[in-house]
Amino acid sequence: MALIEVDDLVKEYQLNVRHKGLLGSIRSLLIPEYTKKVAVDSISFSIEKGETVGFIGPNGAGKSTTVKMLTGILTPTSGTITVGGLSPYKDRKKNASRIGVVFGQRTQLWWDLPVADTFDLLKYIYKIPDNVFRENMELFSDILGLQEFMKQPVRQLSLGQKMRADIGAALLHNPEIIFFDEPTIGLDVVAKEQIREFVRTVNRERGTTMLFTTHDMLDIEKTCKRMIIIDHGKKIYDGTVEEIKDKYGRSRVLRVEFSEYIADVQLPGAEMIKEEGNKKWFEFQKDQTQVSRLINTLSQKYGIVDITVQEPEIEGVIREIYQGGIDLNETLSGVS
Amino acid sequence: MRLYLELAKKSFQNNIVYRADYFASLINAIVLIFVNIAIWKAINEEEGALGGLQLNILITYIVISFLMQTVYQMDEYFIEGKVRTGLISTDLLKPFYFRLFVFSYNVGSMVFKFIMQFIPAMLLSVFLFRLLPPFNTQMLLYFILSAILGYLVLYNINFIVWISSFWFYWTFSLVTIKDAAVMILSGALIPIWFMPTWLIDFIELTPFNAIFYTPILIYLGMMPEDEIFMSIVKQILWIIALFGIGHILWKRATKKLVVQGG
Numbered sequence: 042m043a044l045i046e047v048d049d050l051v052k053e054y055q056l057n058v059r060h061k062g063l064l065g066s067i068r069s070l071l072i073p074e075y076t077k078k079v080a081v082d083s084i085s086f087s088i089e090k091g092e093t094v095g096f097i098g099p100n101g102a103g104k105s106t107t108v109k110m111l112t113g114i115l116t117p118t119s120g121t122i123t124v125g126g127l128s129p130y131k132d133r134k135k136n137a138s139r140i141g142v143v144f145g146q147r148t149q150l151w152w153d154l155p156v157a158d159t160f161d162l163l164k165y166i167y168k169i170p171d172n173v174f175r176e177n178m179e180l181f182s183d184i185l186g187l188q189e190f191m192k193q194p195v196r197q198l199s200l201g202q203k204m205r206a207d208i209g210a211a212l213l214h215n216p217e218i219i220f221f222d223e224p225t226i227g228l229d230v231v232a233k234e235q236i237r238e239f240v241r242t243v244n245r246e247r248g249t250t251m252l253f254t255t256h257d258m259l260d261i262e263k264t265c266k267r268m269i270i271i272d273h274g275k276k277i278y279d280g281t282v283e284e285i286k287d288k289y290g291r292s293r294v295l296r297v298e299f300s301e302y303i304a305d306v307q308l309p310g311a312e313m314i315k316e317e318g319n320k321k322w323f324e325f326q327k328d329q330t331q332v333s334r335l336i337n338t339l340s341q342k343y344g345i346v347d348i349t350v351q352e353p354e355i356e357g358v359i360r361e362i363y364q365g366g367i368d369l370n371e372t373l374s375g376v377s
Numbered sequence: 378m379r380l381y382l383e384l385a386k387k388s389f390q391n392n393i394v395y396r397a398d399y400f401a402s403l404i405n406a407i408v409l410i411f412v413n414i415a416i417w418k419a420i421n422e423e424e425g426a427l428g429g430l431q432l433n434i435l436i437t438y439i440v441i442s443f444l445m446q447t448v449y450q451m452d453e454y455f456i457e458g459k460v461r462t463g464l465i466s467t468d469l470l471k472p473f474y475f476r477l478f479v480f481s482y483n484v485g486s487m488v489f490k491f492i493m494q495f496i497p498a499m500l501l502s503v504f505l506f507r508l509l510p511p512f513n514t515q516m517l518l519y520f521i522l523s524a525i526l527g528y529l530v531l532y533n534i535n536f537i538v539w540i541s542s543f544w545f546y547w548t549f550s551l552v553t554i555k556d557a558a559v560m561i562l563s564g565a566l567i568p569i570w571f572m573p574t575w576l577i578d579f580i581e582l583t584p585f586n587a588i589f590y591t592p593i594l595i596y597l598g599m600m601p602e603d604e605i606f607m608s609i610v611k612q613i614l615w616i617i618a619l620f621g622i623g624h625i626l627w628k629r630a631t632k633k634l635v636v637q638g639g
Binding site: 134151 | 464469474
């Protein structure tokens with residue numbers, strides 16, 4: 042059986058309807074009205090041990106709700122979830138000792154105390170054996186650079202430092218599954234890369250199963266093999282990141298820097314989309330035009346200083362999917 | 378058990394962080410005691426209306442009451458803050474009992490206040506206000522037991538108010554009402570013996586007098602020995618009843634939990 046099994050999961054919320062204006066708000070206070078909102082609409086999937094899965098979808102798509110049900114803090118309206126053979130919301134505490142959760146937007150560290158104190162406390166909370174604790178502390182200090190600020194109160198840390206400490210805190214007890222809820226939100230490029238590298242290392246060396254929800258497609262591209270796209274509470278795609286990129290990312294951009302300014306470049310099979318000084322950008326479809334032929338043509342006619350081929354970013358593909366520009370229902374194997 | 382001890386220790390440490398706050402609340406306690414004593418002295422001189430009670434017994438009552446209030450001060454918005462920011466989810470994702478965690482947190486800061494505020498303020502009061510010693514050693518022991526039970530009564534009342542934040546999100550008004558009820562009905566501000574009979578009869582039916590009034594009466598030796606046992610039993614019964622209510626509310630709260638900002 043898979044490590045995580047989700048079957049026909051539904052979560053409905055009761056929302057308080059608030060009316061506009063002063064009279065309206067008084068009315069809402071006296072006669073509360075409710076509407077039902079289906080946040081998660083019969084989603085099913087299963088995840089094997091050691092997988093890295095990215096949950097993506099626009100804001101309010103139901104990603105966080107799904108993850109919260111997986112961690113056991115929300116009770117599903119209907120459907121079943123098993124995580125390692127347990128029902129997360131019925132065995133919340135048992136489930137909790139086997140999972141780690143990182144929230145990019147809030148910290149689980151004790152605000153006024155040094156980072157080291159929170160780590161100490163976690164040692165007791167998860168009953169971590171001394172040798173495991175020491176090993177992990179060394180590893181985290183190495184890769185995450187925690188030792189620089191272990192003795193500083195958390196409130197004095199920068200966002201990046203806090204995030205690194207939080208990730209360390211979530212992984213201290215060697216959880217089998219880790220949930221990352223927007224782990225790199227608000228971080229700079231270097232900090233993001235450091236965190237992704239750490240995540241990859243842990244996944245490779247320990248075989249930890251990891252689930253991400255993020256809006257940063259680069260996070261997904263660099264850490265996840267599999268991607269589940271959720272929109273309006275429904276699963277619309279479940280498959281590899283590669284496949285979706287192959288399928289919809291067929292166009293390539295060829296960036297060429299010429300040795301001198303050339304007013305008009307003729308390049309059959311490609312279209313110029315941008316121009317800047319001596320540099321020009323050409324777009325072509327990789328299944329229609331071979332890149333070697335384009336380069337050949339160019340180098341025979343003109344003097345070339347530099348040439349690069351750019352792949353489309355997954356972000357562009359996803360943007361189109363959200364906006365309905367790409368209809369997933371055609372041929373993709375992952376579409377449900 | 379070790380875990381909750383560690384939690385209490387960390388909470389103790391957490392209290393040390395803000396030095397200015399520490400001195401401010403120490404001064405606050407002393408000033409409050411001083412003002413209240415001044416009021417009672419004025420009443421005594423103007424009216425002679427203390428019912429023949431010795432002024433220094435009344436002063437001792439006030440001092441003990443305010444010292445206890447300082448120690449029993451709890452973080453009223455700890456749970457509410459967690460509910461509103463959604464941090465409650467991180468706590469529920471830990472393999473521990475959340476309620477014991479909250480309790481340890483409060484006990485940690487209670488111990489801090491006891492050592493760092495109660496003791497210095499107590500010593501100061503002995504000199505400044507000529508505080509009377511406990512009636513006798515036996516009463517001192519009863520007082521300590523009863524004071525601990527009083528803390529638990531207050532804690533469980535507070536817990537019920539705190540847990541309501543799962544439904545209301547903002548509990549400021551409820552906390553204020555609760556504080557006022559405790560202040561008046563527990564005898565923290567005015568000894569219950571000064572109150573009209575109908576109010577005393579009402580108070581007897583509430584848990585409030587089990588918080589401050591019972592232990593202070595024992596301290597002063599004003600409670601007959603055969604009544605002490607019954608009062609302590611009553612405190613325990615209130616603790617059980619209030620804990621039971623808190624337990625039911627907690628179970629419901631976790632069931633309906635809607636994490637904010639999800």
